[in-house]
Amino acid sequence: MRRANEIDFWRGLALVAIFVNHIPGSVYERFTPRNFGLSDSAELFVFLAGWALRFVADASAAERVGLVRLILRLGARAVTLYAAQILITTVAIALIAACAMLLDNPLLLEWHNAAAVFQNPVPTHIGIVTLTHQLGYFDILPLYVVLMLGAPVMAVVHRVRPAALLPLSGLLYAVTLASGINLPTWPVDGVWFFNPLAWQLVFVTGFVLAGRSASGAFVRRNTGWLRALGAVGLVLGAYLAQTDYSPDPLRVPSPPLFFMFDKTFLSPARFVHFLAVAITFAGTFRYVVRFAAPVGRFLSMLGRNSLNVFCVASLLSLCGQMARFGFGGFVAVDTAVLLCGVAALGVTAWMSELRDRLRASRPGSGQG
Numbered sequence: 521m522r523r524a525n526e527i528d529f530w531r532g533l534a535l536v537a538i539f540v541n542h543i544p545g546s547v548y549e550r551f552t553p554r555n556f557g558l559s560d561s562a563e564l565f566v567f568l569a570g571w572a573l574r575f576v577a578d579a580s581a582a583e584r585v586g587l588v589r590l591i592l593r594l595g596a597r598a599v600t601l602y603a604a605q606i607l608i609t610t611v612a613i614a615l616i617a618a619c620a621m622l623l624d625n626p627l628l629l630e631w632h633n634a635a636a637v638f639q640n641p642v643p644t645h646i647g648i649v650t651l652t653h654q655l656g657y658f659d660i661l662p663l664y665v666v667l668m669l670g671a672p673v674m675a676v677v678h679r680v681r682p683a684a685l686l687p688l689s690g691l692l693y694a695v696t697l698a699s700g701i702n703l704p705t706w707p708v709d710g711v712w713f714f715n716p717l718a719w720q721l722v723f724v725t726g727f728v729l730a731g732r733s734a735s736g737a738f739v740r741r742n743t744g745w746l747r748a749l750g751a752v753g754l755v756l757g758a759y760l761a762q763t764d765y766s767p768d769p770l771r772v773p774s775p776p777l778f779f780m781f782d783k784t785f786l787s788p789a790r791f792v793h794f795l796a797v798a799i800t801f802a803g804t805f806r807y808v809v810r811f812a813a814p815v816g817r818f819l820s821m822l823g824r825n826s827l828n829v830f831c832v833a834s835l836l837s838l839c840g841q842m843a844r845f846g847f848g849g850f851v852a853v854d855t856a857v858l859l860c861g862v863a864a865l866g867v868t869a870w871m872s873e874l875r876d877r878l879r880a881s882r883p884g885s886g887q888g
Contacts, residue, residue, distance in 0.1 A: 521873060524820035526805035531568045532819030535829050537561035539861055542657045542837030545844060547854045557757035558781055559794035562660065562714070563722050567798065569664060570726025577675055578731060587679060591672040598668035601827070602651075605661040608831045609648055612655055612838055613637055619842045628845075632656030632838075636708050643707040652706040654713070658834055663714035666703075667723045670716075674727060682733055689724035692717060697777040697785055711784070718786045722794065739799070746799045753796030822865055825872040832868045836861045 522528065537552045538561050554560030573594075580590045613634060620628040629638045632655045636644040647653030651662045677685045695701075696718045702711035729736045739746060760781075772779035780787050808816040822829045840857040847853045 521876070522820075522824055524809070524817045526803070527568060527571060528820040528823030529805050529808065529816055530564060530801075531823030531826050532821065532829075533823075534561040534564040534568070535822050535826060535833055535865065536819070536862060538565065538660070538830070539833040539837050539865065540858065542834065543840040543844065543854075543857065545849050546840070546857070547851050548858050553797070555761060557754065557761050557793050557797060559757070559790045559797060562783075563786070563790065563794040564798075565660070566663070566667070566719055566722050567726040567794070569667070570723040570728075571730040573671060573674075573723075574727045574730035577678060577727075581679070587676060590675050594668060594671040594675065598665055598671070601661055601665045601668055604827060604831050605651070605658070605665060606649065608661070608834050609655060609658055611835055612658055615835065615838055615842070619845075623846060631841075632658070633708065640707060647706050647708075650706075652704065653708060654705065656713075657837060659713045661830070661834075662712070663716055663719055666716040667720060670720065674724065678727075686724060686728045686735060689721050693721040693786075697787075698775045700775070700777060700785075702784070713784055715784050715786070718784075722786060722791060725795075743799070743802070747802075750796040750799035753793055754800050757793040757796065818866060821869045821873070825869040828872045829865050829868050833861070833865055836864055 537554075540546060540548050541552050541554060541561065543549065549555075552561070553564075576593070577590070580593070585593075612632075616628060616631050616634050617638070620626055629635060633653070634655055636653065637648075644653050651665065654662055674685060677688065696715065701717060702715045703717070704711060729739055766781055767779055769776050769780060777785050778788055781789050783790065805816065840861060843857055844853055
């Protein structure tokens with residue numbers, strides 16, 4: 521089992537922030553990172569996913585694992601993520617239906633883009649399986665699935681021409697913003713909330729910076745002045761967030777997506793702000809270990825078991841929304857939801873690690 525480390529810590533913190541943010545109106549929502557800048561925990565989550573993928577790619581290279589085996593390994597991960605998305609979506613639909621029945625309120629069946637599931641079930645179930653129909657607040661894993669499906673391409677480019685990976689990603693990002701292209705949803709007309717063609721940039725950036733490539737080496741050599749520059753970006757982002765400033769789409773130059781604060785397309789302002797946050801807080805985990813070691817260990821445990829914790833967090837957020845609807849949006853309700861939810865995430869991570877330890881202790885478990 522990995523010891524507490526910086527990557528797992530930040531991933532665990534992102535998971536808790538996502539859990540809180542997915543309960544709109546909660547009093548604790550105002551204390552999450554998205555209220556203090558242009559980016560939020562979604563960028564951190566995707567960035568760290570790319571960072572973790574680099575470890576897999578480098579380990580495979582060190583073990584002289586062929587490209588075919590690496591591609592199969594990455595494909596298997598994509599299948600696991602897809603299965604998790606189908607499972608939590610199915611459970612979420614059941615929770616919405618149960619809440620509507622319990623409260624005798626059929627309007628609840630329209631929550632979070634779920635109306636089509638009950639009103640037009642035949643094509644909508646096809647859409648759920650093909651990821652073209654996504655419930656609100658259950659749209660991060662579909663992004664992750666698509667990114668992992670593209671990971672084999674990243675692995676091939678990284679093996680053949682590593683210096684080309686980030687420029688190619690940046691080119692795709694620029695074309696996406698210039699054209700406004702996005703993946704469509706069906707049967708309800710629309711587009712993906714997290715556009716994979718744009719969000720792949722933060723994923724690839726995490727992959728590139730995690731290694732010893734020229735980009736990663738440059739950041740490590742120049743951490744001092746980059747951190748000072750990042751702090752300036754942090755202050756500017758906080759000012760824009762607190763003043764609730766947003767560019768007028770009718771007044772910005774064309775193409776407008778380059779100048780907006782758009783989350784769907786991961787606008788440049790959001791991306792640059794996230795980089796500022798990342799470089800400013802990089803390396804601060806050692807202070808967490810020194811002054812708040814139990815918190816560091818707890819969040820690292822969540823981060824080590826990110827998929828299981830994320831799935832449970834998504835469903836708990838929906839339950840938290842239902843609790844606020846049923847009992848009212850009181851501070852006591854929000855506090856109970858937060859404490860019970862975070863405790864449940866901890867239990868989820870602990871049980872995941874207990875299962876892994878039991879598997880490792882079985883006779884013959886170390887044999888290939």
